[in-house]
Amino acid sequence: MTQQILIAVLVLGVIGAFFAVVLYFVAQKFKVVEDPLIDEVAEVLPGANCGGCGKAGCRAFAEACVAQGNLDGLRCAPGGDAVAQKIAQLLGCAVEQGEPQVAVVRCHPANCGEKRLSNYDGLRSCAFQNTVYTGENGCPFGCLGCGDCVAACQFDAIHMDPATGTPVVDENKCTACGACAKACPRRIIELRNKGKKDRRVYVSCVNKEKGAQAMKTCANACIGCGKCAKVCPMEAITIADNLSYIDFNKCIACRKCVTECPTHAIVDVNFPAPAKKPEAPKPAEAPAAQPAPAAPQANS
């Protein structure tokens, strides 16, 4: 009995030792040398794999950071400055502070709820609906309301407002990864600087139709009249293709354009109630060198 046990132990032991040696050499031969720094950087990242940085996922972003050795042109939008600082520490490089950004839906929510010219009952996908026709409210540029942006968001930061049929961004949750902006077939969503005290002014319309036509389509459409551009003290507003666009790097949020706009297409958010005349905030400091990831031209 003991002899049998001994034989078994011995045989298995010898086989085990043999394979240990083989495995050792195989492991040496096929060794993959990976910078331990990659693991450390990946550890710091949020791990949402949102793809907002343009890489396949957080791991790929970490590899890119380590390979490059600095953070030039690389930014994890969900992590923001805190994560950038940590990565910079690990890599031993400096990091420039980026202006925090937020996704902005540039379609006026007031109209879409009531005005339905048709009843769409096809596939619930904006990308598909966009290929079929103008959409339920008849605006060939406006929000289609099927929620491709909501499906694209990894951070639960954008939701459909059932009353208006347009998406609403939760500013606290939005990490400005840009996934919703990419998912929107009509390029309505733009990443804009959050602004001081989260106060922002933007043109809430992307309609490029001629003025009269645009007004027929939507009461709050930008008609490209140019009044905002004339009144702007910072020359932050440009008009192209019958559409006004406010450069958020130049805008000082004086809100002169908001009152000037005849169709109320320009919106201000997070300003105190207009009981007294708001004091004009000081001009924003020169924008950070970090490239603005979503100028509308780049998106379209």
Place this chain on the structure above:
Amino acid sequence: MKTFKMGGVHPEENKISNDAAIEVMPVPQQMVVLMNQHLGAPATPVVQKGDKVKVGQLIGEAQAFMCANVHSPVSGTVLKVDTCKDAFGLTKPAVYIKVEGDEWMETIDRTPDIKRECTLEPKEIVAKLKEMGIVGLGGATFPAHIKYSIPEGKKAEYLIINAAECEPYLTSDYRVMMEHAEEVCIGVSILRKALGVPNAYIGIESNKTLAIQKMQDMAKQFEGIIVEPLKVKYPQGAEKQLINAVTGRKVPSGKLPIDVGCVVSNLGTAFSVYEAIQKNKPLIENILTVTGKKLPSQHNYVVRIGTTYNDIIKHSIGELPATTGKVISGGTMMGKAVVNLDAPTVKGNSSVLVMDEGEARRSPETACIRCGKCMHACPMGLEPYLFSSLVKNGRIEEAKEHNILDCIECGCCFFSCPANKPLTDEIRLGKNRVRAMMAAKK
């Protein structure tokens, strides 16, 4: 009786406007003519504000390769050259004309005599098709002069005329056969001459017995026209299915009908070819069915292309019933819902179908039960349920490998699905994604 081999469905036929003879719709007061009424690039307007135009005068010239001429369907003064929203709300270039009288070009033969002899050479025929702005009237509005210019190294053996009219509700082709059988046969002979093929086959579904009879009688007087009765099955009128039904040949994946020696044209096209070649009349009129179960009367009309949907509805039935759910241009299977009734009709429109709220709505979608009905229904032998999940999960590459681009968007999968899944919509989205992916790779 012949039919295509794979898949197919049999929707309720609803040919309720069969017995309504073709009436002439009066010319509207103002006319908006869209510049892209065909597949491909829009035509370039060649008139300016203030110009006087006559019926049949060229107002949009085909300058790109894939393009067709556009002619004025009315006489009057050009108000402006601008843009106009089409039936789906999309902005398209257009010419606005104020209608004054009804003065036709002198070149157009408006006598009712039927002209049988065509002395033109094949090349001249194709050139004239281009000049007259003839496009395929089966729905795709493919410019006819391109279809009938056979590329080098390829040879046409069959000319197949699609008179299947497999879409439910539509009866315009049927009425043309009943009333203009001789003209159609002349048109077919002209097309046969243009291609230089010995025989032309006219495929007619067997539910149109009178039309088959009429065409067979007429075809006896012509050389090389064979009327082929086909078993009723949708989508018999689809190009590849019709080729399979008539010749037994199969168009391989990614190939065109000419690769198997076939050219397919619609019956309506043959009729407009007759008018263009023998009567010098450009494509300025459509034959339209106005139909719907809840309508007080059913009609078939010949309308000037560019008459708005509202004008057609107003003249034919007064106003839409209060319970109208959708107005559809085309049949129930492949037609598109019209959102802008002020929009002008375009070449290739074959019907104004008014559907009741109840029948127009889709039933709610439920989960796929893997019954495989969509596979059996697919006339192209594809797997719609698979595309549905691949597209949803962004596996576009795989969808391409499974030949998603072969889909002809006939709607059989959605029609047959017991779970009401919008399979055709998903596949169309997938096809767009695949094309975008391929374009990005280039």
